[in-house]
Amino acid sequence: MGYSGARAYSEAPHAVQLFLPLYDNGGQPFPRTDFTRVRDQLTERFGGVTAHTRAPARGQWKDDEDGETVRDDVVVYEVMVAELDRAWWAKSREQLRETFRQDELLVRAWVVERL
Numbered sequence: 001m002g003y004s005g006a007r008a009y010s011e012a013p014h015a016v017q018l019f020l021p022l023y024d025n026g027g028q029p030f031p032r033t034d035f036t037r038v039r040d041q042l043t044e045r046f047g048g049v050t051a052h053t054r055a056p057a058r059g060q061w062k063d064d065e066d067g068e069t070v071r072d073d074v075v076v077y078e079v080m081v082a083e084l085d086r087a088w089w090a091k092s093r094e095q096l097r098e099t100f101r102q103d104e105l106l107v108r109a110w111v112v113e114r115l
Contacts, residue, residue, distance in 0.1 A: 015112050016108070018078075019107070022073045022074065024101055048080045053075045
């Protein structure tokens with residue numbers, strides 16, 4: 001696990017995932033430093049992060065404008081948070097959208113139920 005100790009799970013009622021593209025729209029890979037910076041910022045703010053990077057997730061969808069199939073390889077960063085600060089996440093999502101030059105960038109959250 002990518003979290004330091006039980007503290008991260010015992011205090012965290014939400015999981016948040018960020019879906020970051022590996023390549024820009026021209027097929028060029030983003031620099032590794034972009035991903036390192038995000039990982040380090042999340043670790044600093046939330047005390048830990050899990051990066052799902054070994055096998056990129058592959059997405060595909062139909063483009064609304066021309067009906068072409070669009071594909072994307074992404075890595076997923078996940079953090080556990082005690083409180084969901086929606087304003088901070090909205091600002092962070094917008095910054096990441098600009099960094100990774102995306103029309104949209106998915107950040108999702110859900111309540112965690114400990115079993």
